[in-house]
Amino acid sequence: MQNTLFLDNQIPSPRKKLDTQLTNLSHSMYSSPIIKVLLVEDDEDDCLITRELLAEINSSQYDVEWISTYEEALVAIASHRHDVILVDFYLGASTGLEILQFATARGCKIPIIMLTGLGDREVDNKAIQAGASDYLVKGHLDPQLLERSIRHSIERKYIEKALRESEAKYRALAQREALLNRLAKQIRNSLELPAVLNTAVSEICTLLNIDRCQFIWHKDYVNNSQNSDVDNRDNNGNDNEEINLELVCQACDPTIQNSTSFTSNEEIVALSKIIQGLNLAESSIFNINLTPEIWDSMAVLNFPFMLIIPVRTSTNKMGILVCERWLDLPATTPYEWDQDLVELLMAVADQIAIAIGQSELYESTRIAREQSDRLLLNILPQTVAERLKNNEEVIADSFAEVTVLFADIVSFTELATQVSAPALVQLLNRIFSNFDALAEKHKLEKIKTIGDAYMVVGGVPLPREDHAEAIAAMAIEMQQEISKFFRDDDLPFSLRMGIATGSAVAGVIGTTKFIYDIWGDTVNIASRMETLGEPGKIQVTTATYERLKSQFVFEQRGAISVKGKGDMITYWLTGFQESPTELKTSK
Numbered sequence: 001m002q003n004t005l006f007l008d009n010q011i012p013s014p015r016k017k018l019d020t021q022l023t024n025l026s027h028s029m030y031s032s033p034i035i036k037v038l039l040v041e042d043d044e045d046d047c048l049i050t051r052e053l054l055a056e057i058n059s060s061q062y063d064v065e066w067i068s069t070y071e072e073a074l075v076a077i078a079s080h081r082h083d084v085i086l087v088d089f090y091l092g093a094s095t096g097l098e099i100l101q102f103a104t105a106r107g108c109k110i111p112i113i114m115l116t117g118l119g120d121r122e123v124d125n126k127a128i129q130a131g132a133s134d135y136l137v138k139g140h141l142d143p144q145l146l147e148r149s150i151r152h153s154i155e156r157k158y159i160e161k162a163l164r165e166s167e168a169k170y171r172a173l174a175q176r177e178a179l180l181n182r183l184a185k186q187i188r189n190s191l192e193l194p195a196v197l198n199t200a201v202s203e204i205c206t207l208l209n210i211d212r213c214q215f216i217w218h219k220d221y222v223n224n225s226q227n228s229d230v231d232n233r234d235n236n237g238n239d240n241e242e243i244n245l246e247l248v249c250q251a252c253d254p255t256i257q258n259s260t261s262f263t264s265n266e267e268i269v270a271l272s273k274i275i276q277g278l279n280l281a282e283s284s285i286f287n288i289n290l291t292p293e294i295w296d297s298m299a300v301l302n303f304p305f306m307l308i309i310p311v312r313t314s315t316n317k318m319g320i321l322v323c324e325r326w327l328d329l330p331a332t333t334p335y336e337w338d339q340d341l342v343e344l345l346m347a348v349a350d351q352i353a354i355a356i357g358q359s360e361l362y363e364s365t366r367i368a369r370e371q372s373d374r375l376l377l378n379i380l381p382q383t384v385a386e387r388l389k390n391n392e393e394v395i396a397d398s399f400a401e402v403t404v405l406f407a408d409i410v411s412f413t414e415l416a417t418q419v420s421a422p423a424l425v426q427l428l429n430r431i432f433s434n435f436d437a438l439a440e441k442h443k444l445e446k447i448k449t450i451g452d453a454y455m456v457v458g459g460v461p462l463p464r465e466d467h468a469e470a471i472a473a474m475a476i477e478m479q480q481e482i483s484k485f486f487r488d489d490d491l492p493f494s495l496r497m498g499i500a501t502g503s504a505v506a507g508v509i510g511t512t513k514f515i516y517d518i519w520g521d522t523v524n525i526a527s528r529m530e531t532l533g534e535p536g537k538i539q540v541t542t543a544t545y546e547r548l549k550s551q552f553v554f555e556q557r558g559a560i561s562v563k564g565k566g567d568m569i570t571y572w573l574t575g576f577q578e579s580p581t582e583l584k585t586s587k
Helices: 013-023 025-031 046-057 070-076 096-106 121-130 143-189 193-209 264-277 291-299 340-377 382-389 410-417 421-441 467-482 521-531 542-548
Strands: 035-040 062-067 084-088 112-116 134-137 212-218 244-252 284-286 305-312 318-326 396-409 447-448 455-459 495-509 515-519 538-540 552-562 564-577
Touching: 013 244, 013 305, 035 046, 035 070, 035 143, 046 062, 046 096, 062 070, 070 096, 084 096, 084 134, 096 112, 096 121, 112 143, 121 134, 134 143, 143 193, 143 542, 193 212, 193 244, 193 340, 244 264, 264 305, 305 340, 305 521, 318 340, 396 467, 396 521, 410 421, 421 447, 421 467, 447 515, 455 467, 467 495, 467 538, 467 542, 467 564, 495 521, 495 542, 521 538, 538 542, 542 552, 542 564
Parallel strands: 035 062, 035 084, 084 112, 112 134, 495 538
Antiparallel strands: 212 244, 212 318, 284 305, 305 318, 396 455, 396 495, 447 455, 495 515, 538 564, 552 564
């Protein structure tokens, strides 16, 4: 089965093709042994005279068919079997003008020369306007004049035909440029591969008059016969060879009625059988015509003629551009696709390959960027990370009021000397992961962990009015979470926590290993509240107490000595005055 259409890269331009046609025109005219003439004449004597004049012309031979009536003339003209038509102007009740109008209305391209017995300029003009190639007066005819008129008329028709074909070629080139420009624009404006592929198949159908166009991914096929240890036959004893095809998108000419009743899956299976015999890895294009070997498959597809163009990507993926045509031709008739159209489709396939490569590059870049963003968000708040990505050199902000919490796991240092490092890290990771979930729940910013100490702050990097309420709620829930973890003596772990409210400065430090940190007197006091606290209790400053006393339950501890601050009145935070879900907090 020969299904590969080899292309000539040296395709002449339409202008060159037109010049070639015109150059060969005179050769083709006079190398032809006989010029077929239809003579429409109701006077037998005039017919004989015209025949004698044609017989005296030595440069060509003429085969004259004489018709004497208007009705016979219409039938003969409709047959399109003549090279030139000579028409008498007067045909009884009818005229040669009526014959001209009949021929023009039916798209007749055969040159028609009008003959009359009188030289009448008005009749001459009417004949030319009606579409006559020339106008001759019978009484003035001689062999040279008649030969020149016939020759010029035929040459003019050939030139008109060549010009029409040239214009069609130029229109085809314009369509090609329009299609490629649209695809290039789509590739530039969209990084979404489905949009590019949908545009490609739709434009192919619209601009190139393809009845149906499909883009299909070709997956690696598995041939079990390559493995001698595996039974490579199915239940019917046939070789079990599978080609996996995935239909991505398709477009059809809406004016064409496809009578197939088969499903898309059945069509893909049929197409797979056809593709099995093609060497897609090496050849560039395949022209598929009906043969006995693929008759059943093509019957399922309901397309007598098919063009298959592999689309190879830079990542060794294989796509297939399938162009199909419904033509009312006998099933055994070979069909050759227009070479210019094939070249254009191959150029489109190249554009699609570029789009696929660009889309794959964009996707890999997007995935890498998302991974980078996730890593960055693990160490920096989102708003701070965005500022850092925008090349902001110094990130530092002052906050009039924030609330800082320090928590330390009681007796964890002693535990570190008694268990293995993996077990210790695993336990600490479980505890801090639960704390991280609480921080995310209350929309607080975890700053860092130092050993078994945990630091979180409310009101940064975005200020919020309820920073103290959120920190207090998290502190109480942290006590509940830590009670779920037990020491070797079966007693639960406990936390020592301290909270302070006040002003602070936050920002990013480091150039290679970034860290978002917070500084100020409030941070130092919160740390002192933790270190001077008691196991299982939450110690807060007076400023924090004043903010929260209407919503939470406190016990006054009294005055304690704080390094660098002297005596300070502190409080124990013991619980909620109302349900945590009823606390009025703002985001």
